[in-house]
Amino acid sequence: MSLEPMDHHAQTTNDIVRENRLPGDPPTEWDINGWGDPTIQGFGHDISINRGETIFFKIKTDSTDYRIDIYRMGYYGGMGARRVDTIKPSVKLPQHQPEGLRDEATHLYDCGNWTVSASWQAPSDATSGIYFARLVRQDSDPTGWRADNSPEGPAEAPLASPHAYGALGYGRLANALREPRASHIYFVVRNDDSHSDILFQTSDTTWQAYNPYGGYCTYGRVNPGFPRSIGIPPRAYKVSYNRPLKTRDYRAVNMVFNAEYPCVRWLEANGYDVAYFTGVDSDRRGEEIRKHRLFLSVGHDEYWSLEQRRHVEAGRDVGVNLAFFSGNEVFWKTRWEPSIDDEDVPHRTLVTYKETHDNAKIDPVPDVWTGTWRDPRPFNPEGPQPENALTGTIFTVNAWRNDPLIVPAKYANLRFWRNTEIAKLKPGESAILPKGLLGHEWDEDIDNGFRPPGLFHLSETTIDNVPYIQDNGSVYDSGTATHHLTLYRHETPKQSANKVDDSGSPRGALVFGAGTVQWSWGLDTHHDTETGIPPERANSSSTRVGVDLNGPDRNIQQATINLFADMGVQPQTLQDNLIPASASTDVQPPTSTVLVPADGATLPLETLIISGTAQDADGQVAGVEVSVDNGLSWHPANGCETWSYEWLPTEPGTVTILSRAVDDSGNLERPEQGVTVTIHSVQ
Numbered sequence: 114m115s116l117e118p119m120d121h122h123a124q125t126t127n128d129i130v131r132e133n134r135l136p137g138d139p140p141t142e143w144d145i146n147g148w149g150d151p152t153i154q155g156f157g158h159d160i161s162i163n164r165g166e167t168i169f170f171k172i173k174t175d176s177t178d179y180r181i182d183i184y185r186m187g188y189y190g191g192m193g194a195r196r197v198d199t200i201k202p203s204v205k206l207p208q209h210q211p212e213g214l215r216d217e218a219t220h221l222y223d224c225g226n227w228t229v230s231a232s233w234q235a236p237s238d239a240t241s242g243i244y245f246a247r248l249v250r251q252d253s254d255p256t257g258w259r260a261d262n263s264p265e266g267p268a269e270a271p272l273a274s275p276h277a278y279g280a281l282g283y284g285r286l287a288n289a290l291r292e293p294r295a296s297h298i299y300f301v302v303r304n305d306d307s308h309s310d311i312l313f314q315t316s317d318t319t320w321q322a323y324n325p326y327g328g329y330c331t332y333g334r335v336n337p338g339f340p341r342s343i344g345i346p347p348r349a350y351k352v353s354y355n356r357p358l359k360t361r362d363y364r365a366v367n368m369v370f371n372a373e374y375p376c377v378r379w380l381e382a383n384g385y386d387v388a389y390f391t392g393v394d395s396d397r398r399g400e401e402i403r404k405h406r407l408f409l410s411v412g413h414d415e416y417w418s419l420e421q422r423r424h425v426e427a428g429r430d431v432g433v434n435l436a437f438f439s440g441n442e443v444f445w446k447t448r449w450e451p452s453i454d455d456e457d458v459p460h461r462t463l464v465t466y467k468e469t470h471d472n473a474k475i476d477p478v479p480d481v482w483t484g485t486w487r488d489p490r491p492f493n494p495e496g497p498q499p500e501n502a503l504t505g506t507i508f509t510v511n512a513w514r515n516d517p518l519i520v521p522a523k524y525a526n527l528r529f530w531r532n533t534e535i536a537k538l539k540p541g542e543s544a545i546l547p548k549g550l551l552g553h554e555w556d557e558d559i560d561n562g563f564r565p566p567g568l569f570h571l572s573e574t575t576i577d578n579v580p581y582i583q584d585n586g587s588v589y590d591s592g593t594a595t596h597h598l599t600l601y602r603h604e605t606p607k608q609s610a611n612k613v614d615d616s617g618s619p620r621g622a623l624v625f626g627a628g629t630v631q632w633s634w635g636l637d638t639h640h641d642t643e644t645g646i647p648p649e650r651a652n653s654s655s656t657r658v659g660v661d662l663n664g665p666d667r668n669i670q671q672a673t674i675n676l677f678a679d680m681g682v683q684p685q686t687l688q689d690n691l692i693p694a695s696a697s698t699d700v701q702p703p704t705s706t707v708l709v710p711a712d713g714a715t716l717p718l719e720t721l722i723i724s725g726t727a728q729d730a731d732g733q734v735a736g737v738e739v740s741v742d743n744g745l746s747w748h749p750a751n752g753c754e755t756w757s758y759e760w761l762p763t764e765p766g767t768v769t770i771l772s773r774a775v776d777d778s779g780n781l782e783r784p785e786q787g788v789t790v791t792i793h794s795v796q
Contacts, residue, residue, distance in 0.1 A: 128240050129380075130685050132381075133686075137194060138189075141288055143196070146290065147655070148296065149296025150294045152175060152250070155173060155296070156171055158170075160317055160354055162235055165235060169231075173224075173357075180201055181247070181248055182247040184197065185242045188378050193639060203232065213356070220347060222326070222353060223461075225353070235302050241302055241387075242389050244299070245299045250292075260293075301394075304388050309387055311386060311408075312388055312401075313388070314391065314409060315391050315392065316412040319413045321360075324358050329346065330363070331349055352463050353452065361641070365641045366630070366642055370640060371642055373633070378636075378639060384687070392416070399424025399428075409436050410436070413439065413630045414443070426503060429603050429624065432622050434623045434680035437504045440555045444485060444500065446482055448481060449463065468484035469484035469587060470586070498563075505600070507557060508554065511580040512553045512580075514554065519573060520544045534668055548645055551574060552645070555594075557594055558599055565603065570735075581593075596628055597628065599628065603624055634664055641656060641658060678693075697778040699731040703727055703734050704728060705737055706726050713789065723772075724755070732776040732778050735775050737750040738772070739758040740771040741760055744784070750772070766791070770789075
């Protein structure tokens with residue numbers, strides 16, 4: 114299956130199309146093994162810079178000769194990255210860096226006291242993107258015998274002898290790195306003047322939360338009474354961006370090459386107009402989200418601050434579409450502090466006390482919570498704000514999963530699946546899409562009182578024996594979970610489903626929830642964890658970007674084209690095996706009727722089945738919701754054109770039952786009347 118793009122809009126090329134016409138460089142030149150060579154490591158003074166600005170690198174190494182290659186992540190004819198510049202250190206080598214600063218009370222480790230080693234100014238016309246500086250040792254020592262400079266022992270290479278096949282030259286790594294004594298510094302180049310269709314947010318807060326450089330990360334001892342905490346070091350309450358990133362060595366599934374990289378490749382292969390942002394930026398400059406049609410959360414987007422969430426919600430409220438190509442998203446609540454070095458730089462310290470683990474308020478800042486967003490217990494001063502109120506889905510299934518995505522035929526006619534093989538399913542059939550699409554953590558749609566109005570399902574996958582969350586964020590046990598892709602249209606009181614925006618779509622932002630970290634595995638085959646096994650377990654000697662032989666999946670690719678079209682976003686270089694899609698022109702909501710019970714009925718105080726029908730003139734009925742309190746709260750029913758809802762009344766009295774249907778364009782019915790029944794006690 115070809116991923117080579119076909120240019121349908123060459124006359125109006127955007128920055129991404131122009132950028133990806135430039136020649137790329139092979140992964141053997143730009144990739145590294147895991148987190149790279151431990152003898153040359155560094156970080157940038159900021160996680161992102163605007164184009165035209167300068168990033169300052171602080172590097173710790175005993176090398177007397179190294180260079181810094183600057184790469185931009187993209188498609189580039191399948192190469193995956195392009196070298197945009199090469200620079201040299203600006204200091205005399207070797208350069209001595211001091212031990213980082215420690216705050217023993219919070220286990221914070223901050224290397225902001227290191228001195229600058231080099232700098233790079235992004236061109237004023239630089240294309241926004243995820244960039245990385247590759248620090249390359251060019252001196253002769255130290256060297257190792259293992260492929261890709263793996264640091265594993267023994268120090269001496271085995272001697273050649275009969276049946277010592279590797280030592281005899283068998284099994285040489287065919288795609289070995291050309292210069293393996295290297296490491297990466299990741300950063301984003303923004304375009305603050307951009308009004309691109311898509312704004313892609315990286316999961317950099319998660320990269321840092323899992324980063325153990327300096328001895329600690331936010332993962333460690335849960336609390337003294339938790340049995341699995343025995344022998345585990347304490348968790349850090351604060352982690353610094355002023356550190357090299359060791360996460361790809363510790364938990365590669367939580368780094369950029371697992372899920373963000375394949376998404377970048379696919380978006381840019383298809384010429385989408387995209388600019389890039391970080392989780393830090395969504396907090397400190399999140400008002401810029403409103404300048405774009407679509408905000409994209411990608412990968413393991415687990416750690417969100419209050420301001421970050423407020424900015425994303427504010428964008429949604431004024432019509433910015435949201436697509437969560439992420440799982441376990443918006444799980445831990447965070448806040449920001451400055452660095453603890455003399456420079457006192459804002460947004461360099463990520464704070465999350467994970468108070469949920471301690472069953473108490475322990476963050477010293479009053480009236481601020483840094484536990485899970487969903488935690489409802491009284492010591493949470495901000496109250497529960499479950500993530501599904503925003504994203505549509507809520508995390509329940511822990512790592513490390515490698516599950517397929519299943520789409521039964523009952524979803525085949527939804528416009529999300531138009532022009533796919535799924536649209537051809539016959540009653541009783543199901544499409545089983547590749548393993549890994551649900552992984553490494555995933556979500557469910559739970560009726561918890563925070564479910565967005567009009568949320569409907571696009572798939573249904575039930576898996577037994579998953580590590581299922583048992584409490585508010587600390588304890589897991591074997592369970593059975595059902596995953597759904599979800600979609601809803603958010604409307605504010607000022608918006609009407611009978612009005613359209615300039616894309617031709619009904620007003621009100623569409624919000625898509627993949628509910629999985631690895632949606633992008635269906636888009637492109639190049640990523641870490643390509644076997645479905647965490648790299649540190651699959652091959653402890655090497656973590657490299659590989660090729661997933663299970664993908665890509667054309668159904669996922671086409672569905673993403675369809676979704677973006679309904680959000681008013683079109684590709685300019687659509688790959689040749691995909692079909693262009695247009696935005697929905699359906700602005701009329703469906704209608705529904707409660708058939709049972711009858712209006713005026715008197716019913717016993719016991720479990721009752723409410724049922725009815727729904728129909729839609731211009732699309733497909735995608736879901737039905739029922740209210741048993743005259744519209745104060747709503748709950749999902751089973752079925753679409755014919756539907757039912759099981760209800761257990763709690764007390765006698767008069768009850769008004771309402772129903773409302775939603776169609777596959779997200780148009781939600783506004784019920785005018787329902788049925789009124791009387792509930793009496795059973796004698």
